[in-house]
Amino acid sequence: MVQLREVSVEEMRMADDYDVIIVGAGGAGLAAGLTAADAGKRVLLVEADDRAGGSTSLSGGVFYAAGTSLQREAGIEGDTAEDMYRYYMTLNQYKPEPAIVRRLCKDATPAFEWLRELGVTFRTEDLYASGVDKIRRGHRAAGHGAEITEVLEGHLSTRGADLALGTRVERLLIENGRCRGIVVDGEPVTAGAVVLATGGFGANRAMLAELYPDAALHGDRHWYIGSDHCQGDGLTLALEAGGELTPRNRGLLLLTPGFARDLESYLPGWLMMVNRQGHRFVDETIEYSVLATVLREQEGRECWAILDEDARLESATTQYRPAPNWHEERLLDHVAAGTLQTGATLEELAQRCGLPADAMKVTAERYSEMSDRGEDTDYFKPAGMLRPVRRGPFYAARINAAIVCWTGVGIRIDAEAHVLASDGTPIHGLYAAGETTGGMHGDCYAAGGASIANAIVFGRIAGRNAAALA
The missing domain is CATH 3.90.700.10 (Succinate dehydrogenase/fumarate reductase flavoprotein, catalytic domain)
Structure with a gap:
């Protein structure tokens, strides 16, 4: 697999000409990075782990979408994004943010086709009913989540993007209400826009107890299936910058x-x-x-x-x-x-x-x-x-x-992936995508593949809008 070019903190600081910085290199971060790079922007991804991929690479690689080419190949006709939206919202008693869910359902199909065009393998025999409505919308990648992130990283490596591994962002640079970059090891790294894609907080027991008490109810019996590096960094960074979080105690438990x-x-x-x-x-x-x-x-x-x-x-x-x-x-x-x-x-x-x-x-x-x-x-x-x-x-x-499979509490965003301040206005230059965001979850997990669809869909939206602003 072709990998991204790795850079040190000193090289990041000396570059001083990034258009878009993406914090986190899982499914959402890689999708955001590739989208921004394809728009001609210079991209830096900053990842706490010693490799890219995040929780997406550890997953079964199921993508939830309606009206796809794979469904038609399997003889499934007439399934639509509107059908998916009504199912998603009805199952969750209309508790999720309607605008977020509608955008997810609408953009899931083109995002899925994008992954196929990039080379992720999806087969009709791996298409299954991953929700309770028994419609076959669960598109499982042949190589599971690892294939999705490897394909994304492979394409991104040819676009001149940089990747800093084993690196945590200390805070965001906010000047006059606009996000201007990040601070790493006390050093500023500037950019035209920043995307937060750090995953959830399933590996942070203190944050679970505070934000997702159902996931801490049974003490040591609880364990998290995602990356150990999902510590909730994105939520902390957004709150410090004036953002707010979605309603608490939401996620997926098995x-x-x-x-x-x-x-x-x-x-x-x-x-x-x-x-x-x-x-x-x-x-x-x-x-x-x-x-x-x-x-x-x-x-x-x-x-x-x-x-x-x-x-x-x-x-x-x-x-x-x-x-x-x-x-x-x-x-x-x-x-x-x-x-x-x-x-x-x-x-x-x-x-x-x-x-x-x-x-x-x-x-x-x-x-x-x-x-x-x-x-x-x-x-x-x-x-x-x-x-x-x-x-x-x-x-x-x-x-x-x-x-603990998925933490559904996260940064509040709008349908364009802008991070919203506590007064409801966007924080200029700051976007977020994937499990680090909230708004698309109610009491029930809609279906297998909803989290990866969320990561890829809003990763693309955040990358596209960050590139346009930069």
Whole structure:
């Protein structure tokens, strides 16, 4: 892979002729940099990590969009940005910023086609329904997120852009209400415009507790799937410059039994899940994008995943989605580690989990009867995922929404990616894109790929507008 030319802090300071400085070199930053460079501007990217790519490079590489060429190749006709917008806003009860979401939906299609033209590989067999509406809008890159960032960096490396790695920005240069550059190691580096694209704050426990308390509720059970360098730098820089943040306590959490810090987006669909009252409360196969929101309504914001010995023995052959930690022998390892409880009878298991034995016994009997009939008349789970809970020993794992995937609190921007001051006016010369921004998230994550679409769409908008101003 062709990489960007690296520069030192001294070389940055001596250059003194950058048009656009981009803080962060993940998906949003690389998209902003390439767009600005293609407009003929001299670009500098400043990245805290020792390589470019950010959290985008660690992701599954799914891009959420409607009305794309790949959909048409797969025989999907008539899907539109307006359909995507209505779905996105309805799912989230119109809590996100409508102008931001509409721009995301409108520009997602051309941004996707741009990635294809650059050389990112998208195949029809990797197109899937990543949201709860079952429309196939999830476009997975063949090489996952790493391919997206490698292609962007490869193109940017031929445009004469500079990259400073292992470097954190101390503050922004604000003069007479306009952003004029950055300060690094006490030295100013000036530019015509600055784009903040530092990612989220999932690796900053103090900021999680303050801005996203749901992601700190379960203490050490929480862990973050993104880059360790996502410390919320962009939010801090924007606030110091007079910007403001979007509403708190928004983002995406995944359910986890705490077996290991391995990313498994889904729990096995064949589990029976019960709340503290010993009752089922959900179709266990629903999309991860809404499951954490459902769990939030349960007492203690937790539940228990129950299975019997037959289900354990059959686990390797009944995987609805990949879940290696729930395979036959691994489950016994979790018993030995104490993260999976076991009991010879349901009553014994309930006692160990602190659950009402009578209620759990009734729930298991009803669930087993429905499994025998092949029809879930309570929550309508697919028949193929029904497994009786009847033969001991029995097993139970405590489930929490504790995997932090995406932080949805961020810098407030408008539809042109301007950073907005506390009075609602743009801070001249300052733009932001990607996970460091907010406004496009409600209580539910819209669908797999929404975060990468957000990064690329608003990265392009920020890069284009920063270049025009510079």
